[in-house]
Structure formats: C-alpha cells, structure tokens
Amino acid sequence: MTDIAIDFETDTFPLPPPVLPVQATLVDALRQRTSSRSFSRDPLSAEQISALLWAAFGINRPSSHGRTAPSAHNWQEMDLYVVLAQGSFRYDALCHRLNLVKAEDLRAITGTQDFVGSAPLTLVYVADFAKATPASPEERHFLVGADAGCIAQNVYLYCASAGLATVVRGLVDRRLLATRLGLKPSQRIALAQSVGLPALQ
Template sequence: MSTIPLNLESDIVVLPYPALSQHLSLDQAFKKRCSTRAFLDDTLTLDAMSALLWAAFGVNREQQGGRTAPSAHGWKEIDIYVVLAEGAYRYEPRMHRLLLVRAEDVRKCAGTQDFVAAAPVNLVYVADLARMVEVREEDRPFLAGADAGCIAQNVYLYCAAAGLATVVRALIDRRRLAHALGLPINQRITLAQTVGYAKL
C-alpha cells in the first residue's frame, strides 16, 4: 500500500477527485456493515483516503455547498480531523484537501483502546460550538452528537463497500486529544472512528 504523499513545506495534502467503489449495492453494504477492532498496519492509499473523507462529509452539491451527511440547521459544525502516523490533519471539504495541524504521530491520544495507537487512520469528529447559533446551549452537545453519528454511518457504509474495516468510538480522553490537536476552547470532540484493513 502506498502512503499519503506529504508536502511539509506547504502543510497541505491535496486529495484527488473522490472515486467511490461500485462493487457493492447499498443493500449489500448494509449487510456487510460491522464494527472491527483488529487492524493491519497497512496505510490507505491517497485515493482511498479521498473517497473515505468525501463519503464522510464531503461536498456533494457544489452550488448549495451541500454535504454527504445532514447537519442540524445547516450549521456544518463538525470538522473531521485525520490522525495518521505522519501527523494530524484537518479535512477541508470545500477544497477537498488536508491541512497539517500537528507534524507528529499522536495516534496514541486518539482513544483509550490499545488498537487505536497502531491503526492507520483515526478520524476525530470535532464540533465547533461557535457555528451553532440560535439554539439553547444545553442542546448543542446532543445536536452535534447526532450530526457526528450521521457522518460515522457514512463512513461505515463506505468502508463496507470498499473492503475496509471501521469502528466508531466514544472512549476518548477528550482533554488529552484536544491538546494534541490544538483545539480552541469553543471546539468539542464528539466521537472518533478508526479505519483500516481488518486483521483476519
């Protein structure tokens, strides 16, 4: 498997056009959808990473800025952070690219289970509370969690169709991970999701 080519001079990884697998129908993907907690060390190709992130929360309607997952009130408050051996990145859906936020391996901070630190990809769903306007403060965590859950299900279905393994996780030391990702105080980690190839 090829690794993601990193351009550390610009701290940007431009993703190729997302090409999703056509091997499975939607009903077949539902039947194959499952959680896996044993992953190979093999990295994802750049093409696979591109399709994965687009399926998760990419732009599917250019003119309206619509996304592949719903978002309460159209806030689009969830940002996806991609934690890899090479570093941690933030996904920019509009430009379909990754921006470097930490140039070191912080996978050990991405969850409390042992498999997380060695898995090739950990997606971290971060809610920017400042985008959640005209709603009671106590309702924000619930709504952000619901939006993150929709993204996680997109990832499950993409992984089922693409022959990848995944598991969504809530066992996270959120304070430690927020520090590792350099998150400001108005951003909250909702969920994380590990992706890779299943260890059989």
C-alpha cells in the first residue's frame, strides 16, 4: 500500500479527502460493472482507498451523518473492516479514517478461494446484531443481508468507474475470521469483497 503512514501511537490513519472519478457516468458504471477474480498484486494508494470507502459507506450528509448506502430502520449496524497486507482496520466513516484492529496480514483467511490472499484489499462487512432491534431474528438476518448488499453494489459501481477489479464473496470461514478480528459475540460477518487493480492480461 502506498502513501499510507499509520500513527502507531494512536493506531489510526486519517484518510485523504475522497476524490471520485468524474469521467464516468452512472450509466457507464452500470454497463461496466462486473465481477473479477484476477487482481494485480500492486497495492492501492491512500487516495484510492479513501474514495473506495467513502463510496461504499461514507458520510454524504454531514449534518445528519447520512451515508452513501441505506440502512434498514437506520440501524447503522454495519461496520467495514479493511484487510490489507499491513494489517486489518475498521473504517471510521465519521472521521474518515482507518483504526487499526490487528497488525498482521489476514487476507488469506477472508475467504476460501485461492485468490483472496493475494488481492491487495478485502472489505469485510460486519453487522452488529445488538443494534438491529427491534425485529425478529428472521427479519434481522434478511435486512442485514440487504444492507450489506447495498454497500457491496456501491463498491461495484465505484470500481467500475475507477478502473478497479472487485468481487463480492459469501464463502468465508466466519468463525475463524471473527476470532482473528476480535469481533464481539453480537457481531456477525455478512460478506467479504476483494478489490484491486486488474491483473495484466
């Protein structure tokens, strides 16, 4: 990863202001949206990570802390974990920064497919079911899944507009990854999504 210097005294990295590509229209992004499992090993820049996270689930209405993706009942139960070679981080959308969770490379356990360990970045969508109330267990699972899907589609559209490759994944050893990320019992992993530059053909 380039251009990122983590403050290990506070275990945070403030991201640069998000700058999204302006050359692609929504129609262009929808036409180019695709899943790819072939990634360059080159790291993403701090600027690319900043724009990616803001597009995924950033604050787009500061006065109300509104997000770029909807949240059922406004639960705001979803956290984005960013898994990189340098470590795993939780995205703090309000401050637009990364908070260090684990200073080790956990990419290989973010999924069961061979490519996940070499993709430069994986987003892990973690829902805190303690925030998803009141609702029946069935309704909570359904709505949490819908919330994760909305964020994943934002990532797809951003990647299509920015020339990045991505694929969303449900094949995750959730128990193992949750343990390594230090998640609480109320937190559950919904999906994971790999992102990177496309592999050269």
